[in-house]
Amino acid sequence: MKVKKYQAKDMAQAMTKIKNELGHNAVILNSKQVETGGFLGFFTKKSIEVIAALDQELPPVRSKKKVSPAKLNQTEQKETPNQLSSEIDELKRMITNMQGDGPSASEDYPEALKVINSQLIDQEIHSNYRSLIMKNLLRRWYKEEGENKKQNDIKEWLESELRALTSEASFGEFKYDKKYLNVVGPTGVGKTTTLAKIAARAVLQEKKKVAFVTTDTFRIAAIEQLKTYAKILNVPVEVAYSMEDFKEALTRLQDYDFILIDSAGRNYRNAVYVEQLNEIMDFNDETETHLVLAVTSKYRDMKKILEQFKLIKVDKLIFTKLDETETLGAMVNIIADSKIGSSYLTTGQNVPDDIEEATQGNILERLIRR
Structure with a gap:
């Protein structure tokens, strides 16, 4: 033949x-x-x-x-x-x-772009986004005489493509233009510790008068952990078992500048728990909701969790456990999918140190560097 x-x-x-x-x-x-x-x-x-x-x-x-x-x-x-x-x-x-997008597709890339393609695969950038990025890089390679470019120039092209991919999302930490920050997330993502880090920044750096409200009544350990942090920061904690308790707690704390709400850390892949959260919480114009996701989780699990939160408007994402993985592509995937940006990144267990403001630049810089 x-x-x-x-x-x-x-x-x-x-x-x-x-x-x-x-x-x-x-x-x-x-x-x-x-x-x-x-x-x-x-x-x-x-x-x-x-x-x-x-x-x-x-x-x-x-x-x-x-x-x-x-x-x-x-x-x-x-x-x-x-x-x-x-x-x-x-x-x-x-x-x-x-x-x-088969295994041999990258064989036709110039050598410098093969390196980029391999890095994107290694960082688990979704194949659809990777194909789009590589197509644009290849076009630019020939239009801008890529053979004469240095690797640093090509990395700048890559950063430009990743910025375009995440350009519709809004980044940055909580700006205190609202009074309440509601932090939600599944079990095991470090939600309560993250809440304590945010509170510490507000108390120590912003000089805010801060209080905690927790609806996480399913785990005694979670309440005790939050009380320990509150004692260290010298801030009050209110425990809400119902919507009535929640409203009364907010009334008692009305003179505080900034109130952080710790919601129950349950299995949010089950829509029932989100519905229960919606019943006990009062999501109004004075509240921002930030969803905590661990970057050690699988991308498809992140998507499922975010999908369950359609009942509740998620304003920002908080990514935790960056120190526990070498693979950060899921962050870019979920931001590009949802058009929801990030507020904070956490890199360890130390309170208040292991947290930083999330920007588009530092997320992409971490990804490219790895």
């Missing part, structure tokens, strides 16, 4: 080329529209790419001219097993490249 790829301005021209070279017995295996340029189809002029094959056990019919016996015998010769295997492998490679 002989397999070949053709490029032409339209199908009619492609068919003419195929008939002239392979004859009327050739068959079309695949076709797609590409952009002229001959390299992964990333240039401006439209063309068509066709993969055709000829079973050489049949003599190709190129014209009505008489074919000599010698020539006919040559066309009827069968390929060796090695030749056939090689052509089948080439066919598989071409079809995989046409699909755009």
